[in-house]
Structures are given as C-alpha cells and as structure tokens.
Amino acid sequence: MTPRERYLAVxxxxxxxxxxxxxxxxxxxxxxxxxxxxxxxxxxxxxxxxNLRCAEEFGLDQLNTMSDPYxxxxxxxxxxxxxxxxxxICLQPPLEADPDLAKLPRPDPLQAPRMRxxxxxxxxxxxxxxxxxxxxxxxxxPAAEAADLRGVSNFxxxxxxxxxxxxxxxxxxxxxxxxxxxxxxxxxxxxIGIGDAVASQVxxxxxxxxxxxxxxxLVAALHEMRVHVRLHICxxxxxxxxxxxTLGLDLIDIDHMVSLAEARRVLGPxxxxxxxxxxxxxxxxxxxxxxxxxxxxxxxxAGDPFMVNAGCEIPAPTPPANLSALCRPIVPA
Numbered sequence: 001m002t003p004r005e006r007y008l009a010v011x012x013x014x015x016x017x018x019x020x021x022x023x024x025x026x027x028x029x030x031x032x033x034x035x036x037x038x039x040x041x042x043x044x045x046x047x048x049x050x051n052l053r054c055a056e057e058f059g060l061d062q063l064n065t066m067s068d069p070y071x072x073x074x075x076x077x078x079x080x081x082x083x084x085x086x087x088x089i090c091l092q093p094p095l096e097a098d099p100d101l102a103k104l105p106r107p108d109p110l111q112a113p114r115m116r117x118x119x120x121x122x123x124x125x126x127x128x129x130x131x132x133x134x135x136x137x138x139x140x141x142p143a144a145e146a147a148d149l150r151g152v153s154n155f156x157x158x159x160x161x162x163x164x165x166x167x168x169x170x171x172x173x174x175x176x177x178x179x180x181x182x183x184x185x186x187x188x189x190x191x192i193g194i195g196d197a198v199a200s201q202v203x204x205x206x207x208x209x210x211x212x213x214x215x216x217x218l219v220a221a222l223h224e225m226r227v228h229v230r231l232h233i234c235x236x237x238x239x240x241x242x243x244x245x246t247l248g249l250d251l252i253d254i255d256h257m258v259s260l261a262e263a264r265r266v267l268g269p270x271x272x273x274x275x276x277x278x279x280x281x282x283x284x285x286x287x288x289x290x291x292x293x294x295x296x297x298x299x300x301x302a303g304d305p306f307m308v309n310a311g312c313e314i315p316a317p318t319p320p321a322n323l324s325a326l327c328r329p330i331v332p333a
Contacts, residue, residue: 003061004190007134010272010305011228011250019299020061020134020307021327022274024232024253026068027085027316028323029054037316038082041067044121048128055133058320059327061307062134062191065121065184069195072140072176073148074114075107096151099158101168104149109180119183126188134191136230137184139177141196142170142214149173152198159206170214178221191228191251194218200235208243219247230274234312241266256282256311260302273302274309277326283310284318288325295326304332 001009006016029050030040039046051063068088074080081089094104109115118138125135140148146169147155158166181192199211215231222229230251233240238258245267254263254275263273277283277294286294299306308330314323 002132003055004131004134007061007307008190010307013270013305015332017331019330019332021059022062022307022309023058023060023323023326024064024066024310024313025051025054025060026066026313028314028318031316032057032320036084037086038084038088041088042082042117044117044124048121048124052125052128058323059329060133062136063125063129064136064193065118065138065189066136066193066195067118069140069144069148071114071118071138072107072145072173072180075105075109075112075176075180076149077105078148080114090148093149093151093154095149095169096154099150099154099165101165101172104172107176107180109183115180118180119187122184122187122189135189136191136193137181137187137189137227138193138195139180139184139218140173141194141199141211141231141233142173142177142218143199143202143211144196145173145177146170147198155198156202159202159210163210166210167214170211174214174218174221177218181222181225181227185225185227189227191230192222192225193230193232194222195232197232197234199240200233200237204239204243207240212243212246216247219249223248238262251307253309254302254311260298264302269303270305272305272307274307275302276309276311279310279312279314279318283322283326284315286322288321291322291325292328295328295330299330 001017007020009016027037033050035046070080077094079091219229228250231249232253234255236257251272256276256278282294
C-alpha cells in the first residue's frame, strides 16, 4: 500500500498493511533539513521540503501544513513576527483593544499572504508527491481563532460575561475557516485538521453550550466538501469527550494525559484515535526500545481503528533515532 492508501483504508474501516503514522513535525522538520522555524512558518517551500524529506526518511503517511496558529489571524489584519527559532508571535490581536466586530475585515484566503501560503503548500505537495501521501490542510477552530483575535484572557472573560458576543465572534471565525478550507481542498487536501487547543481550558458546560455548536457547524461544512476531518485539542480533554463524541469526526489526536481506553469508550468504536505517546518524556527523552513499546501499549489500549502519533508536536531536540522508533512499521494483528 502507498501511505495514502493505508491511511484511507483505516478511515474507511479496512485493514492496512501497516498502522499509519501521523506525527506532527514543525521545528523538528525545519531543523532536520538545516533550516529554522521562522522560515518553516513563513515560507511554504521550506515547510514542504522539510515535511517531504521527513516523510521519506522516517516513514510518515501524511503530509501536513501545520506551522503556527496565526494564518487566519494575519488575514484578519494582525501583525505577525517570525523569530528565527521559536513560534511566531502575534504582536497585536486585532480585537484586543476594540472588540467591535464591525471593524474586523473579512479575509480573502486567495489574497491574504499567510493564508495563500498554506494553500500553496497543499498545491506543492500534490505537484511533488501526487497521490502517494495523504495531505492534510489546516484551519483554526472557533475558540482558538477567537482567542487569537481577542487575546486569550479577553476571550475567556467574553465567554463568561458576554456569551452573545463570544458566540458572534466564533461564528465569524467559523465562516473564515470554511472559506479557508475550500481552496485547500481544491488544491488537493484529502483531510482538514482543526486546531482548537484553547478549548481544553474551559469547563465541559461552557464547551458544550458555546464552543461545540460552532465546531459542529465547521465539521459539517468540511464533510460537505468530501474531506476527512481531524481534530486536535492538546491537553487534558477528558471533560470534553462527551461533547466531542457528537461531532462526527473521522480522526482525533489524543494527548498523553488522556486515557486512550476512556477516549475509546466515550467516543465510540468508529472514530480513529491517534496517539498518545508522551512527546517529551518518552519520544524526546526515551530510548528507541521504550518508544516502540509505548506505541504498542497505545495500540492495545485504544484498539482499532488507530493511527500512530505522539500526544502533540515532536519536540525539536528529539533524536532522529527516536522518531524512527515512533514510526517503526507495525503490522496489525
């Protein structure tokens, strides 16, 4: 099977030749090819080269377009700074000082430079790799993008003190995410990832009443585009699992502090679980033997359908031999 064929086989309920491997690589990938994070985040050519070379060398099955959370935020007008060796910085959230939604521009994904750059990454993957690998586009989830636009603290206050405003803001964020996903799908993405990490910091009640309806709208719109949907909310999401179970996702990343057995019990037998090896204590600091054993334990705990992944991004200082161990081919029993 090709990497894409085995990935789709699992999503469609079939039997792959090997368990698909989906580690999230960003700064690691940039440095592995002798580049740096700032270039990876600001130039799709570096991102594409880094991920393609890592996919070939380590045996990845999906090429991703993740780099940082500020693609849409830049489209909304925020100035973004690109430090050489750390995550890009949003210098001024557009709604931090003035929450007036009427003043917020509507980004055009084909014109906003950072949004267009991600679309170009998908197009370059397809041109260079054809159908060999799965290609994952990416959008920010409603809570994550709202927090980027308002500032995290302001957004959390909005959720409690002005839920109607928070609702309207997240609706705008979802509109933009949908419009950003369309050209990524047209360029060749077979999967769209949704990053909504800030949602892990709210209560289950707030999540289900305010955030979940917007995630549900986004997932439904993506499925209408005939792509698979992967959700990434890193951190402890045990309290969110009952709501997440209603989203109709194809694939979810589970971080290392969440029991895969509990996730399977709550989310059901059909969703693909990806995870949840600890990216720091196990992948970065462990031995190849302990990492391979951890992957086997995760698979046994999660059951099928399952894909290999760490709980979150692979840290940049990870020894290449350790990433190789995480991606060691496993033939399903």
